[in-house]
Amino acid sequence: EDQVTQSPEALRLQEGESSSLNCSYTVSGLRGLFWYRQDPGKGPEFLFTLYSAGEEKEKERLKATLTKKESFLHITAPKPEDSATYLCAVQAGYGGSQGNLIFGKGTKLSVKP
Amino acid sequence: SAVISQKPSRDICQRGTSLTIQCQVDSQVTMMFWYRQQPGQSLTLIATANQGSEATYESGFVIDKFPISRPNLTFSTLTVSNMSPEDSSIYLCSVESLGKPYEQYFGPGTRLTVT
Numbered sequence: 001e002d003q004v005t006q007s008p009e010a011l012r013l014q015e016g017e018s019s020s021l022n023c024s025y026t027v028s029g030l031r032g033l034f035w036y037r038q039d040p041g042k043g044p045e046f047l048f049t050l051y052s053a054g055e056e057k058e059k060e061r062l063k064a065t066l067t068k069k070e071s072f073l074h075i076t077a078p079k080p081e082d083s084a085t086y087l088c089a090v091q092a093g094y095g096g097s098q099g100n101l102i103f104g105k106g107t108k109l110s111v112k113p
Numbered sequence: 114s115a116v117i118s119q120k121p122s123r124d125i126c127q128r129g130t131s132l133t134i135q136c137q138v139d140s141q142v143t144m145m146f147w148y149r150q151q152p153g154q155s156l157t158l159i160a161t162a163n164q165g166s167e168a169t170y171e172s173g174f175v176i177d178k179f180p181i182s183r184p185n186l187t188f189s190t191l192t193v194s195n196m197s198p199e200d201s202s203i204y205l206c207s208v209e210s211l212g213k214p215y216e217q218y219f220g221p222g223t224r225l226t227v228t
Contacts, residue, residue, distance in 0.1 A: 004155075032215045043205050043219035044156070046114065087156070091215050100171070101146075101217060103155040 006104035029093030136206035
């Protein structure tokens with residue numbers, strides 16, 4: 001069964017304290033792994049797509065990496081405005097869930113000044 | 114990326130009634146998707162709506178409960194029928210990006226509370 005597990009569920013950091021969020025997945029033929037940011041009361045905002053193991057993407061203080069079993073979202077020197085829920089999703093290449101985005105429950109990040 | 118709007122942004126409805134949610138995109142897209150996000154849960158795909166064909170529903174979702182229309186390439190509606198408190202959720206539409214394989218962009222969502 002295609003599945004996405006994110007950890008931790010919640011993470012509290014001090015401003016400037018770097019850390020990583022984890023996304024573990026099992027999927028039938030990975031088409032892509034996606035990271036989104038969701039602020040309260042808003043829809044998910046697209047951040048990154050990763051297609052194959054070893055790939056990395058960066059955007060400001062965020063860096064996403066991908067292996068065959070998991071992805072990490074590294075946050076370097078976070079600021080309070082990085083506080084949000086970060087969602088990970090995978091898309092299967094074949095099987096019953098082919099073509100659908102399968103989401104994890106997210107990691108709620110709080111960055112204190 | 115496409116700009117997506119949804120109406121209404123939120124609503125409070127009585128059980129047994131129906132609500133139609135609208136999704137408008139600023140460019141023509143082939144595939145539109147409807148998701149549900151229940152409190153504390155991940156996003157769950159309800160159905161995929163392609164213009165000119167019947168919507169494809171995921172396991173656990175049926176057309177009688179969640180009828181979908183897709184009259185053109187920029188617009189879709191989702192109706193939540195005969196609502197119960199268990200339907201209280203955020204409903205989101207998304208579109209697949211043209212030219213960027215498999216990437217989906219989401220609307221702002223509709224927060225539905227059923228009393």
